[in-house]
Amino acid sequence: MIPFNFEYYKPSSVQMAVELFQSLHKQGKKPMYYSGGTEIITWARANSIQPGSVIDLKFIPECNVIEMQKDKLVIGACVTLSVLSAANPFPLLTETAQGAADQTARNKITLGGNICGKIYYREAVLPLLLANSRMVIAGIQGIRETSIHNVFLQQLRLENGEFLVQILTDRGYLSLPFVHYKKRQIGNVGYPLVTVAAIKKDKQIHTAYSGVCSFPFRSLVMEQALNDSSIPLAARIEQAIGKLPAPLLDNAEGSASFRKFVLKQTMADAVQILERR
Amino acid sequence: MSSCDTTIYPVEFQVNGEKRTIRVRAADILLYTIRDKLGLTGSKSGCDNGDCGTCTILVDSLPMKSCLMLTVEADGKKITTIEGLMNSPVQHAFVQHQAFQCGYCTPGFIVNCQGLRNVHPHANEDTIRVWLESNICRCMSYEEIHNAVKDVFMKKEDGEAFSSRS
Numbered sequence A: 001m002i003p004f005n006f007e008y009y010k011p012s013s014v015q016m017a018v019e020l021f022q023s024l025h026k027q028g029k030k031p032m033y034y035s036g037g038t039e040i041i042t043w044a045r046a047n048s049i050q051p052g053s054v055i056d057l058k059f060i061p062e063c064n065v066i067e068m069q070k071d072k073l074v075i076g077a078c079v080t081l082s083v084l085s086a087a088n089p090f091p092l093l094t095e096t097a098q099g100a101a102d103q104t105a106r107n108k109i110t111l112g113g114n115i116c117g118k119i120y121y122r123e124a125v126l127p128l129l130l131a132n133s134r135m136v137i138a139g140i141q142g143i144r145e146t147s148i149h150n151v152f153l154q155q156l157r158l159e160n161g162e163f164l165v166q167i168l169t170d171r172g173y174l175s176l177p178f179v180h181y182k183k184r185q186i187g188n189v190g191y192p193l194v195t196v197a198a199i200k201k202d203k204q205i206h207t208a209y210s211g212v213c214s215f216p217f218r219s220l221v222m223e224q225a226l227n228d229s230s231i232p233l234a235a236r237i238e239q240a241i242g243k244l245p246a247p248l249l250d251n252a253e254g255s256a257s258f259r260k261f262v263l264k265q266t267m268a269d270a271v272q273i274l275e276r277r
Numbered sequence B: 001m002s003s004c005d006t007t008i009y010p011v012e013f014q015v016n017g018e019k020r021t022i023r024v025r026a027a028d029i030l031l032y033t034i035r036d037k038l039g040l041t042g043s044k045s046g047c048d049n050g051d052c053g054t055c056t057i058l059v060d061s062l063p064m065k066s067c068l069m070l071t072v073e074a075d076g077k078k079i080t081t082i083e084g085l086m087n088s089p090v091q092h093a094f095v096q097h098q099a100f101q102c103g104y105c106t107p108g109f110i111v112n113c114q115g116l117r118n119v120h121p122h123a124n125e126d127t128i129r130v131w132l133e134s135n136i137c138r139c140m141s142y143e144e145i146h147n148a149v150k151d152v153f154m155k156k157e158d159g160e161a162f163s164s165r166s
Helices: A014-026 A038-045 A081-087 A091-097 A111-116 A125-130 A220-226 A233-241 A256-275 B030-037 B089-096 B106-119 B125-132 B142-157
Strands: A007-009 A031-034 A053-056 A066-069 A072-076 A134-139 A142-147 A163-170 A178-183 A194-201 A204-210 B008-015 B018-025 B056-059 B062-065 B078-080
Touching: A007 A014, A014 A031, A014 A053, A014 A134, A014 A163, A066 A081, A072 A111, A081 A091, A081 A111, A091 A125, A091 A178, A091 A194, A111 A125, A111 A163, A125 A194, A125 A204, A178 A256, A194 A256, A204 A220, A204 A256, A220 A233, A233 A256, B018 B030, B056 B106, B062 B106, B089 B106, B089 B142, B106 B125, B106 B142, B125 B142
Parallel strands: A007 A053, A031 A053, B008 B078
Antiparallel strands: A066 A072, A072 A163, A134 A142, A134 A163, A178 A194, A194 A204, B008 B018, B056 B062, B056 B078
């Protein structure tokens, strides 16, 4: 059980949610936005977080869309991973989302919740980093749209009172050649040793990673090394790994040295397949 | 917008075909509401962390881990617990294949299988495998469970029908 009380609100519009947050914040009720809620429940049960109020965003229509608007795919932040996979508007995102947790959990976990989470892995963000998606964010100043690269730096960096409403992705990225590998220590469910998502665009390979460091990332300097066709693939991979943005993760899923070994193999597989396509 | 100044909220939902109205804390977890307030103890508490699946229930026909759902989120929903699947083809298949040992995980597996029937009435082998990965059996009855679930879908092909009470 959750060992403390909080208030629960379910606003039906973006503006109501934002205003409610401000009001609750001013009253000292420590509001927290809530979508699928799996991580909030898990942390609250352990008494690691103590929100005084939660604002459930699932009743806001804009947060539940999956649709093409002109040349952009629009996905609401409260769309669950299983609904997203069933609709399959972005095959790389579908494949990545299907690697998170398990089928039943994906009926509850939302795309926005996965991206905004605190756990290391947050794999659903990888295709969005590769596709240079744009994030629609609501706050007291109104709604703003910005590149994912401006706000996702190790984690989604939102101002106090802001929440993620939608993710926009250009149509041109939806059907590019891609590969996705999720390597676990054992079995088909669970956290990754290494997850690599990669696309090929204009003869260049772009890669994003989860499980490698303590946050998901895409690194342009690693991509430059991987695309340097003047040197053999093994040397390119060595150079890319030398440019990791943080130390390799070393935890119960796998040691840093084992992760490095798996990462090298997985990068080689990804590059070899995409270079042929 | 519905809101309230206190932390106690009314929740009205349909549980195994029966309309129920209760008052809960916003922080109450659906699994414990079902077990402790409604007396439906078939849904089990395992990991309490969304990992094991023994608390699985159907919410509007979809499997959900009730340990990862607030009771207030179930307002207006149709809930089916293992008690609502009495005499279902899935239950019969589990008995026929002895798809259990200690039985603690069995409610979750049966409910999940019913959810699979709801969403994919003609599920293939791959889909069955992916869905069954949501549940853990510590006694390692996976072979028998898999056979029971396959049997359910083969029989469904033969025209057997069952409507869960939701």
